Amino acid sequence: MELGASDRVQEDKLARYFSWDPLKDARFSGSVVGEGHIGGKGRSLLFGMKVLRDSGDEELASVEMPESIFISVEVFEEFLEQIKDLNDIIKSDPDEIEKVFLAYELPPYVRQRLASFLSEVNFPVAVRSSSLLEDSLKYSFAGKYRSRLLHAEGDLARRTLLVENEIKRIYARTFFPTAVEYRCKHGLGDDKMGIILMRAAGEWRGRYYFPTTAGVGYSLNLRRWSTRLKAEDGLIRLVFGLGTMSTRRGYARIFSLTNPCLRPEGYNPYNVMRHAQECFQMIDGIKGDVVTYNINDPGVLDYLWKYYGKELGEYVQVYREEDEKGYWENLDLTYSKYNVDDTSKVCITFERFTKHNYDFFKRMRKLLGCLEHSIGAPVDVEFAYEPKAKKLELLQARPLWVESQTVNLDDANLIGKTIILKADRMVTDGQAKGIPYLIYVDHKIYVTATNKYEIARIIGEINKKLGPNQYILVAPGRVGSSNPALGVPIQYNELTNCKCIVEVGIPTLGFMPELSYGTHFYSDLEVDNVLYMPVFAGEKDNVFNEDWFESTPCERLPGLGIRIYKGNFDVYMSCAKNVGIVVAGEDERNGKDMDNR
Incomplete structure (x- = not known):
């Protein structure tokens, strides 16, 4: 098929992006350690900074990147050459691989450069992976390798050794099963690892170091929660404290960049409270590591007020219940009266x-649009922001993989089929027909279950028994949550054969789906083309057909709340209409044991 003019322009931009070499740019070459490629994450970040500095826009040119050095993949290769019997060692278990890697040293010139950097940057640092395959347009490798935020007190030699060991741990991760299986699954070969050593974004506030806000941003919003929004508006996922919270399936504030007051969860005080961030992360200057606190923990609000004062009211509110209804109160100078009670x-x-x-x-929005225009593809970024100083730091920038298909719901063949699930927001284009299984987690059992992790592992075992694209997973709250009270704490590698995930919101039980843009979980869904939609039970234009789930024959796993339905299921999702449906057709397999499939 012949490309149109706009397609050729986009291809030319992408070609320039992938061919750009930071070693040939005097502004960045001095920050590179070693020769050759610095890996995808590092190169794309420097390209992003180049674009912003060359933009001619003062607001964009003033965006900062924390002090950093970039260690090339050549150093990785040089390090591996020392290791005897490498091919046998990488077949060992992960602990043994890491133990062997830690026993070897980085090249002397690299260790000297680390010491030089750390002597000038006496702050917490981020040690991040930057592999060659992370330069892929499609494969994000989010969460597959290792990144670490840390702070070391003491002499320079001790601090240097700590960072050196973190680099070797990242090198070892290249050969861990999680990364190897991911590469094999997608037909990718071996990988080579570069490293980014970066001052952590943030400031010291007493014992703790953290940015006021941080998050991820997307130039394209394909999961719109309102017809008032357009895909090209973009969005960000913002948290208080370290941005590590924004890449997990915890709560964050989702903003449309053209209509930031328009909340995905609506404006009901109770729903806003259920979606609001409570836990945040900081680097502990004494422990030297990342710590997590709940803002309702004793003493935490006092600590924050000490360093933020009245500014804290920009980010924090107090939710109160009265006559079975909730309302919000703002913090003010007499905030101490807002002691948390029942x-x-x-x-x-x-x-x-x-x-x-x-x-x-x-x-x-301007930043994301500028990067998208220059790269020739939608982009996602990580950033930190200090509102009082208006200091914006870019921590990561890369092309965003977008694969979509046009779906016309009017053409969907629904004759003789039953709509069992329907969503009215946050859906992309996609469809899947003839899916033979549906796994359902009963919210009434899950909410009181004491074996929530066991439930997740059992789903993983069922996943192994099924072939590719063989089932739909329907579960309450947020699938993959690190907090089992919010949803089934299943790992993504336990869902390798899932074709569609439906998160069901049951507000009365505390289960609320959440737009997972920016999380590692979401990135994997996109790469593997797994369909996703949230259904809010009881809300207008949403369908959670409990009658079907209760009356249809299925295999029930006692004590787990897991049901397995066999049938003929179709999924249709339209981004233009912001509608997604799951339908069930007649199938003679219903009620038969899964092992006899």
């Missing part, structure tokens, strides 16, 4: 931040 909860809602920082949202 009827109140402190939440990070970003309510006032949203109203007082429209310039930030405009700046982020």
Whole structure:
């Protein structure tokens, strides 16, 4: 098929992006250690900084990148040459691989460069992977390798050794089963590892180091929660504290960059409270590692007020219950009266931040648009932002893989089929027909289950028994949550044969789906073309057909709340209409044991 003019322009831009070499740019070459490629994550970040500095826009040119050095993949190869019997060692278990790698040293010139960097940057640092395959347009490798935030007190030699060991641990991860299986699954070969050593974004606030806000941003929003939004508006996922919370399936604030006050969860105080961030992360200067606190923990609000004062009210509100209804109160100078009791909860809602920082949202939209225009593809970024100083730091920038198919729901063949699930928001284009199995987690059993992790592992075992694209998973709350109270804590590698995930919101039980843009879980869904949609039980234009689930024959796993339905299921999703449906057709296999399939 002949390419159109706009397609050729996009291809030319992508070609320039992939061929750009930071070693040939005097502004960046001095930060590279070794020769050759610095890996995808490092090269794309430097390309992003090049684009912003060359943009001619003062707001964009003022975006900063924390002090960094980039260690090339040549150093990785040089390191591996020392290891005897490498081919046998990499077949060992992960602990043994790491133990062997830690026993060898990095080249002397690299260790000297690490010491030089750390002597100038006496702050917490991020040690991040940057492999060759992370330069792929399609494969994100999110969460497959290792990145670490840390802080070391003591003399320079001790700090250097700590960072050197982290680099060797990242090298070892290249050969861990998780990464090897991911590469094999997608037909990718061996990988080579570069490293980014970067000052961690943030400031010291007493004992702890963290940025006020951080998050991820996307130039394209394919999961719109309102017809008032357009895909090209873009979105960000923002958290208070370290941005590590924004890449997990915890709560974060989702903003459309053209309409930041439009919440995906709506404006009901209870629903906002259920979606609001409570836990945040900081680097502990004494422990030297990342720590997690809940803002409702004793003493935490006092600590934050000490360093933020009235500014804290930009991010934090107090939720109170009264007569079975909830309402919000803002923090003010007499915040001490808001002691948390059984009827109140402190939440990070970003309510006032949203109203007082429209310039930030405009700046982020401009930044994402500039990068997309220059790269020739949609982009995603990681960033940190200090609102008071208006200091924006770019931590990562890369092309965003988008694969979509046009679906016309009017053409969907629904004759003789039953709609069992329907969503009215946050759906992309996609369809899947003839799926033979549906795995359902009963919310009534799951909510009181004491074996939630066992439930997740059992689903993983069922997954192994089924072939590719063989089932739909329907579960309450957020699938893959690190907090089992919020949803089934299943790992993505336990869902390798899943074709569609449906998260069911049951607000009365505390189960709420959440737009997972920016998380490692979401990145894997996109790469593997796994369909996803949230269904909000009881809400207008949503369908959770409990009658079907209760009356249809199935295989039930006692005590686990897991049901396995056999049938003929179709999924249709339309981004233009913001509608997704799952339908069930007649099938004679219903009620038969899965092992006899």
